[in-house]
Amino acid sequence: MGTGSGIRTLVAAGVAIAGAIAGFLLGADINAVVVAAVAGLAAVLIAAAGESAEGLSRPEARTAPEPLGVQALIDALAGPVLVTAGTRVACANQAARALLGAHIVDQDVRIAIRHPAAAEPLIGTIDEAGSTTHLVGIGSREQRWDMRVRPLDGERRLVQLVDQTQLHAAERMRVDFVANASHELRTPLASLRGFAETLREEAGEDPQLRDRFLGIMLDETRRMQRLIDELISLSRIEAGKFQAPDAVVALDTLVREVRGAVADLHGGRGRDLNLELAEVPPIKGDRTQLSQLLHNIVGNAMAYGRPGTPVLVELEPAGDMVRLRVTDQGEGIPANHLPRLTERFYRVDAGRSRSVGGTGLGLSIVRHIVERHRGRLEIASTVGVGTTVTVLLPVSRDEPLS
Incomplete structure (x- = not known):
């Protein structure tokens, strides 16, 4: 029994006794007064007992908040995850709020995930196994998602968005x-x-x-x-690109060796090949792959540069990196082609590439070799002026040289 209920019971008992005393003072029979007092007290006690029982059987109504365990669970997941209740978003993790907006909690789920194919699995009938729907354009126009919906208790559903863009x-x-x-x-x-x-x-x-x-x-x-x-070489490089090379290579020595190897190729253009090699520290790398990288870059410059124009190969330190730069004076490459030059079989001029013996794989091989060596590849070109290919490779502190 609560404090307020106890006070009301005592007051009611006092009123019943006072009424009985007043009756006696007014000349009522003593037996009648006692009966009235007892009946009044009994009524008060019965009422108090009933109120207590009712209070026990009817606890105060409370609005059940979203269980903290559910929010903590979905917050631990990396991908976007929501829990819906009916048509509303009950809770969402940080990834979902970043993708769909911070305002989506308590919003209609069909507005939170705006896609024609999403509405039916989000609020329609689904079986215990759930459903998977492919969505394109959520977040950005090119992104692709698998929306997986699984039923929970009552009207609740778990909605998971799995990014399939890279796949x-x-x-x-x-x-x-x-x-x-x-x-x-x-x-x-x-x-x-x-x-x-x-x-x-x-x-x-x-x-x-x-x-x-x-x-x-x-x-x-x-x-x-x-x-x-x-093709075989590219496959081997891709297979080992997650394993960093551990040999130590003197890149300046390797550049001179490659120059000697290509001097008599490309229609005698070896005399147009100029070297400007500064003193640079050794790098950690795979000597065979770095030789292939040099052959491809220098070979392209000699093949696509104008006959009789110089091909400049520069080597210089750049902080904790070594910068290799190869510049030709050819026709240049339009800017819209530059982002795709390292794709397999991509050619700016397919006919000319085949006429000089190109396979369309050279720069793709260069890119994968640079990635395996944890370096950077940059290609800049101006139409009518020429092309510059720059490779940055991290230096090595180990000895001896390879």
Whole structure:
């Protein structure tokens, strides 16, 4: 019994006794006065007992807040997660508020997640296994999400948004890679078949025509061999890119070796190759891959630079990095092509690339080698002036040199 209820009971008992005394003083029979007093006290006690029982059976009504355990649980999850109650958002973690807005709690869930395909699984009928819906455009136009909805108790539902953007991009790259590789191999194979059929039918008896056709066929087989070799090389680099190289390499020495190797290539353009090598500390790297990187960058500059113009190779310290810069004086590359230059098989001018023996994989290989060495790759170009490729690689404090 509460304090207020006890005071009211004592007051009522006092009133009953006072009434009985007043009756006696007014001349009422003593027996009648006693009966009235007892009845009054009994009524007060019965009323007090009933009030106490009712209070026990009817506790004060309270609005149940969202359980703290649910909020703490979804806050521990990295991806966007919401809990809905009916059509409202009951709670949301930080990732969901960052993606959909801080105001979404207590908002209609169909407004919080604005997508035509989301409404039905969010408020419609779902079974115990829940549902998964693919959404495009939540957050940004290019983002892709799997919205997974699972029923909880009562009208509550757990809504989880799983980012599938990178997975979709990887799948698209895989499909494009297979298509491009098939095309790159199909083209020389078609040429080989055509020339072989021609030689078999009528041209085989003409020595000059036969020699010319055989020379073209040999070039096509070499092109296929280069393509296959670079595909294998790219696959190996990608497989090991999460394992940083541990050998120590003197990059200035390696640049001089590469210059000697390419001096007689590219139509005798070796005399146009100029070196400006400052004293630089050794770097930690894979010597074979760094040699391949230099061959690709320097080879591109010699192939696409104008004949007779210099190709400048610079090496200089840059804080805790070593900067390698290769500059040509070619036709340059339009700015809209620059972001895609390191994609597999991407070419600014496919015809010219094939004519100089390019496979479309060179800069992709360079990018993956730089990533494995924890470095940075930058490409700048001005149409009509030329192109500069810059590679920054971290220095090594270890000895001995490789």
